[in-house]
Amino acid sequence: MTTTMAENERKLAHDVLRIRHWQHLVNEGLKKNAFPVPLHKAFGHEAVAVAVSNAMQPQDQLALTHRNMAYNFARAGALQPIWDEYKNKPTGLGQGCLGSMNLANVGRGIVYTSSILGNNVSVACGLAMAMKMRGVEGFVTVVTGDGAMEEGSFYESLVFAKSHQLPLVFLVENNNFSMSSTIPERRCPIAIAHLCQAVDLPYCCLTGNNVFDYAARFADYRELVVKRQSPAVVEALVTNHYRHAGPTPGFPGDPMNIDMKNGLLVKASDEDPVFVLQANMKAAEFQELESQVLAEKWSD
């Protein structure tokens, strides 16, 4: 895509860059030990987060995991309330009670966020059941990962959602890691497509980190799930860059190694949604948008 962008595409691109910018700001704060709580950054998760947020209608709901930063940023109108929440301030989005790993935003559809792996999938089933019982024409997206899907509740919830025909999308962010273990280091491969076939669920896999492609395909899935009143599974292959949340310097992927002064990009490959975005936009248009995002006031 190198033609002039339509307004909705420009918004998608803007949102990817804004989330990236905010993550850099948070990372700079982390480098100065500004936050009392651990933060799980999501460099690399921006495209799928923007796609999900873009598809959501006012009645739709989202249930997140401990690594919720990209989604919370995608749904938020401003960084400051989240920044304050990360600092446990009463002015925070959750009045300083939720911190990072449980951060929700009910007014923007994020109704539940679990710091416990796998807890959110069954809660999302309940949310979708409530939606169905109340006759709300919407859907629920539950974000999980290649680590959380190892929990038994993931499989139970797939069966429960299908058995009761719930309007629910299971979004598996597959970043290959559970803490510091890769999939081959901790378990056998799981073919999610085959799993879905076994319980008769639609499945698609998002690859390439192209926000325009992801947004179109996720919107299609919303329509499918709402129309059929039946669940579906979307797997998104993502690379989580500089993901380390702990205080151990020198850990591979240590966020101390990146600096916002070097630009928003964190990796010059299609593993970085910003790189993919840049490749799909005219250079001048990208630069203008990037400058606009960097110039946006966020306070503090």
Place this chain on the structure above:
Amino acid sequence: MANYIQGMNQLITAYAANIPGACLYGQNLNNGTFISGLTKKLVAHPTGRVVNTGNCENTLCGVGFGMMLGGVTSIYFVKQLDFMLLGLDHFVNTYNFIRSSRDLSKLGSFTIILLVCDQGMQGAQSSGNSFGDYASLARIPCFTLTNSADADQVLRTQLTAPGFRMIALNMRHFRSEFLQLNAVYATKDSTVFQYTEGAGATIVSFNFSLPEGLAVHKAFAGAGLSASLFSVNYAPVVDWSRIKQSVAQTKRLVILDDSKSVHLPCYQLLDELHAEGLAFKRDVVTRQRIEYGVSPEPFLVDPQAIVAKLG
């Protein structure tokens, strides 16, 4: 004359059927033994539904909290308390998230109704059938239904109340007569019920030991002593004031606690009484040590011996 499970089933189904928009769900709700008779003839309000589910207890607990967040009131019926070991993560983490971030009065209500297997010979699961331990770990109210009065108040006030709680019936008394009692006093939160007023002794029954408490009350009457009889439920905070007043007056305390916990809830009452420096005679009857394997797990109460000791 109805027995315990028949009487409880009639009350529970009557209340459940009158909750608009409620989801009544669980395994084997509307077939087979109807969860040992617990859910026989269960029907939902015309605007609600009965949902028969598969075997996935952890998920079913999460589903209840999800419906709570979605504004739907639900009751999850469970065969045995120890199944809820699989739901503890939700009771603690999910409910704490909800309690700390949302106005409960604007959400749906979530109740789990279950059976405690306390008739002995339950094998490996037995020590996990300690209702109070769940209440303590998750810091939630847990109610034991022992008779018509506590069942009526608990079901009437709790099934649509904001928040989450568990309500338990016990299997030891399944075939016993359904006790028709009137409470002379009850706390609004249903944690303390008083069934008789007397100046000679104070009897406090914990967990499901009210029938044994009635037997002790009768023995005191036979010895010419009138006794106050209480039954106590589990809650993070219990208002002990009425019981303390009674002990201060009677100076005789009988505690009956058939719980299976290492940390019995009656210890809290004893601590409170000692902290006030009250002088009183006492007899505390608890279960014998719970064996790890299969055992009868008897809860043995000798009313005459208690009266002889305190009389």
